[in-house]
Amino acid sequence: MCSLPVPREPLRRVAVTGGTHGNEMSGIYLARHWLQAPAELQRPSFSAVPVLANPAATAGCRRYVDHDLNRTFTSSFLNSRPTPDDPYEVTRARELNQLLGPKASGRAFDFVLDLHNTTANVGTCLIAKSSHEVFAMHLCRHLQLQYPELSCQVFLYQRSGEESYNLDSVAKNGLGLELGPQPQGVLRADIFSRMRTLVATVLDFIELFNQGTAFPAFEMEAYRPVGVVDFPRTEAGNLAGTVHPQLQDRDFQPLQPGAPIFQMFGGEDLLYEGESTVYPMFINEAAYYEKGVAFVQTEKFTFTVPAMPALTPDPSPAS
Numbered sequence: 001m002c003s004l005p006v007p008r009e010p011l012r013r014v015a016v017t018g019g020t021h022g023n024e025m026s027g028i029y030l031a032r033h034w035l036q037a038p039a040e041l042q043r044p045s046f047s048a049v050p051v052l053a054n055p056a057a058t059a060g061c062r063r064y065v066d067h068d069l070n071r072t073f074t075s076s077f078l079n080s081r082p083t084p085d086d087p088y089e090v091t092r093a094r095e096l097n098q099l100l101g102p103k104a105s106g107r108a109f110d111f112v113l114d115l116h117n118t119t120a121n122v123g124t125c126l127i128a129k130s131s132h133e134v135f136a137m138h139l140c141r142h143l144q145l146q147y148p149e150l151s152c153q154v155f156l157y158q159r160s161g162e163e164s165y166n167l168d169s170v171a172k173n174g175l176g177l178e179l180g181p182q183p184q185g186v187l188r189a190d191i192f193s194r195m196r197t198l199v200a201t202v203l204d205f206i207e208l209f210n211q212g213t214a215f216p217a218f219e220m221e222a223y224r225p226v227g228v229v230d231f232p233r234t235e236a237g238n239l240a241g242t243v244h245p246q247l248q249d250r251d252f253q254p255l256q257p258g259a260p261i262f263q264m265f266g267g268e269d270l271l272y273e274g275e276s277t278v279y280p281m282f283i284n285e286a287a288y289y290e291k292g293v294a295f296v297q298t299e300k301f302t303f304t305v306p307a308m309p310a311l312t313p314d315p316s317p318a319s
């Protein structure tokens with residue numbers, strides 16, 4: 001098991017980013033609020049910095065202007081020579097990499113919390129890179145224990161050998177909050193206040209760690225991607241059917257072979273023809289129509305997260 005090293009110093013450089021996607025309104029309005037009134041992001045050992053990640057897309061209430069910002073934090077985008085023709089989000093990713101990174105450097109922020117909404121019924125979904133991120137896994141566990149009624153699901157997005165590409169990957173530690181369902185461009189009070197509460201609890205957890213709290217080992221259950229399924233389409237690329245009513249809104253519920261997944265406009269059902277049970281998520285996410293994704297197939301797995309020892313106080317200087 002190749003766990004990443006846990007932090008051995010307090011996490012003092014912390015950012016909360018909203019509007020990485022410019023039509024996901026909870027994080028946008030929280031970031032705008034905190035830019036005016038940052039006291040809510042202060043804790044005794046650190047002050048988190050609010051960041052509106054994609055201002056141009058947010059101004060236009062669009063997911064992105066030229067390129068999905070949350071797929072742009074790879075070395076090929078970040079390290080290529082800037083040109084006047086670069087897509088807006090490539091330029092913006094480099095700016096954010098300077099502000100919060102540089103990625104994979106000792107100067108990078110200690111923690112970035114990135115705020116998202118989805119039109120899919122994922123409830124409260126916590127998105128991290130992999131099970132090896134021990135600090136993020138303890139944070140997820142803390143949120144699950146604090147809010148059992150939310151049944152927070154943990155999605156670990158990174159496929160083996162794949163470079164991380166999302167905003168919080170520029171920091172030493174990170175987590176994405178994905179709350180839904182909320183339509184694009186719409187702010188719902190229930191989801192807005194749930195996100196605000198979760199952000200406060202994330203900051204409280206960092207404070208607990210900074211103050212010298214130890215966290216024991218535990219077993220965690222999470223989901224990881226195994227594939228994507230596109231809509232049935234016509235030769236022209238238009239939809240030939242919809243997500244089946246028996247699949248709609250059932251994110252993270254088991255999908256058995258033979259169950260209906262699409263309802264064709266001709267009336268017949270298309271069935272899931274896989275050989276094993278999968279757990280669909282991002283079912284009918286509006287932003288994924290253009291990506292050719294009607295839902296993401298995941299598998300559920302469990303693993304042991306090692307204990308996270310308490311920080312030891314700095315030795316007092318010799319007299």
Ligand SMILES: [Zn+2]
Nearest residue numbers: 021024116117
């Ligand atoms: Zn998003």
